[in-house]
Amino acid sequence: MFDLGRSFLASAERSPDAAALVDGDVRLTYAGWMDKVLRIVGAFDDLGLKRGDCVATALQNTWEMATIHWACQMAGIMVAPLNWRVKAEELDFILPNASARLIVFQDVSADAVAGSAAASALPQVTVGDGRAGSATHFSRLLENRPAAASPRAGADDLSLLLYTSGTTGKPKGVPRRHRAERAAAVAHVAQNRYAFAERTLGVMPLYHTMGVRSLLSMALIDGRFACLPRFDAAEALRLIEREKLTCLYLVPTLYHDLLAHPRFAETDISSVRKLGFAGAPMTDGLIRRVERAFRPELFVNHYGSSEVYTFTINQKAASKPGAAGKAALNQRIRVIKLGSSDPEALAALGEEGQIVADLAGDEAFEGYLNRPDADAKSLHAGWYFTGDTGSFDADGDLFVTGRVDDMIITGGENVSPVEVENVLSLCDGVLEVAVAGLPDERWGQKVVAFIRRGSGIDAEALDAHCRTSGLANFKRPREYVFLDEVPKSPVGKILRRKLQAGEYRLESGSS
Numbered sequence: 290m291f292d293l294g295r296s297f298l299a300s301a302e303r304s305p306d307a308a309a310l311v312d313g314d315v316r317l318t319y320a321g322w323m324d325k326v327l328r329i330v331g332a333f334d335d336l337g338l339k340r341g342d343c344v345a346t347a348l349q350n351t352w353e354m355a356t357i358h359w360a361c362q363m364a365g366i367m368v369a370p371l372n373w374r375v376k377a378e379e380l381d382f383i384l385p386n387a388s389a390r391l392i393v394f395q396d397v398s399a400d401a402v403a404g405s406a407a408a409s410a411l412p413q414v415t416v417g418d419g420r421a422g423s424a425t426h427f428s429r430l431l432e433n434r435p436a437a438a439s440p441r442a443g444a445d446d447l448s449l450l451l452y453t454s455g456t457t458g459k460p461k462g463v464p465r466r467h468r469a470e471r472a473a474a475v476a477h478v479a480q481n482r483y484a485f486a487e488r489t490l491g492v493m494p495l496y497h498t499m500g501v502r503s504l505l506s507m508a509l510i511d512g513r514f515a516c517l518p519r520f521d522a523a524e525a526l527r528l529i530e531r532e533k534l535t536c537l538y539l540v541p542t543l544y545h546d547l548l549a550h551p552r553f554a555e556t557d558i559s560s561v562r563k564l565g566f567a568g569a570p571m572t573d574g575l576i577r578r579v580e581r582a583f584r585p586e587l588f589v590n591h592y593g594s595s596e597v598y599t600f601t602i603n604q605k606a607a608s609k610p611g612a613a614g615k616a617a618l619n620q621r622i623r624v625i626k627l628g629s630s631d632p633e634a635l636a637a638l639g640e641e642g643q644i645v646a647d648l649a650g651d652e653a654f655e656g657y658l659n660r661p662d663a664d665a666k667s668l669h670a671g672w673y674f675t676g677d678t679g680s681f682d683a684d685g686d687l688f689v690t691g692r693v694d695d696m697i698i699t700g701g702e703n704v705s706p707v708e709v710e711n712v713l714s715l716c717d718g719v720l721e722v723a724v725a726g727l728p729d730e731r732w733g734q735k736v737v738a739f740i741r742r743g744s745g746i747d748a749e750a751l752d753a754h755c756r757t758s759g760l761a762n763f764k765r766p767r768e769y770v771f772l773d774e775v776p777k778s779p780v781g782k783i784l785r786r787k788l789q790a791g792e793y794r795l796e797s798g799s800s
Contacts, residue, residue, distance in 0.1 A: 292467040293362035294440030304511035312352035312516035327435035329360035340365035345389040347371045347398035349518035353416045365442035369450040370496035373397050377404030444468040451595045462658030463595045472651035473598040474505035476618045480602050485510050488534045492517035497780050522550040533560040540568035540781030544579050567591035569782045572714030573610040580607040598652040601687050612686040621647040632672040644679045645672040697726030699734050704764045716754040718746030721775045725788040738766035771796040
């Protein structure tokens, strides 16, 4: 089986003059990009890095970050891409955990690197105009003679080390092998029906599964990766129009922001024919707005994780909103009874349970890095326990209803926040919605809806909408809180824990 280095080399041999990478004024063909990749491999050699070592990065989506990713694949080095917002204390945990031998950073992550004892003990490379200190500038690495175009990794070597968000406790390292990464990229191409020379927006972070999927899949099909270091709706629209991008793979929040931008109506988006989303559920209301705006040939809902990548896909997201679909090409999925650790304890059709995935799938990881406690919680009898809740409908489509820990239990009844969010999203005037359970003396928890609204909508109108929607009475929100902004993670996931902790800003003028 090909490793990823060979995959990239094959694309450079097949289409050397094709445009491969765009980042501002930087435009690289596959041949030109391969030259830079091999120069970085040569620089790794000079720094004493060996096959099997680990390079950590704290970078935005720049051509340098994408180049380092591919250089690591060629050199047989595992790359550990970290959130560029990483804190010094996180580096002090992650870098020793990953056995990192080098850290690459830029201005936005310079303070964290400077404040980390673990980072200070490593050789450092800086990108862009950031404070260099004793670090070597990335441009110096490019002065090296190119290494031989001879991939050093095998399919079973480690390619990538992703760290989960760590919303509770320490982040967990997810090591992934070349064969799993390549299988996931090939499946992504097939499931999105990508053709040769597609062009995508490279804005999903390269420390996140979605960013890595976009980078690898474009390379497999000799496509173009248009870097956007940090999401900006106006710049994203400009890139879509200028580069004639053909496909988008984004979290729902970014679709919302694109549609809401004043320049959307005047931007030529006609080149975009294939849409995909993942990372969080897309409300029914937003799905309808995206479908009307883009009129895509294909609109795919991807459901997955860092550990196993794609669990299920729904290639007709607009025709069956909310459905995560059926098991992906490399996967088997089950829903088991809540509270069980037995993958054979199947939930009944329509019954809400925990979603589990077969660890024998080609895209699956094999366990967390140095975290037997996490393995004991999530891995049982050859299955990965996702921590997500859901159910199958009569058509065999999976509906993801939330997290086991997010389930609201009110008066002894289970309420899925996602179900209530979908109902509220269809109410005119609701721009964004998040639902969480807050403590209540009588009911244990009460359903509370946090709303970012447009004009002409209030709590009375929202309650009337819920009463006529078919939503069960016990699922109706008992309180509506209006916010300036719904708290979300860097990749657009609703942070319900912040809502429950009161960590939000009320709508201007509210009290």
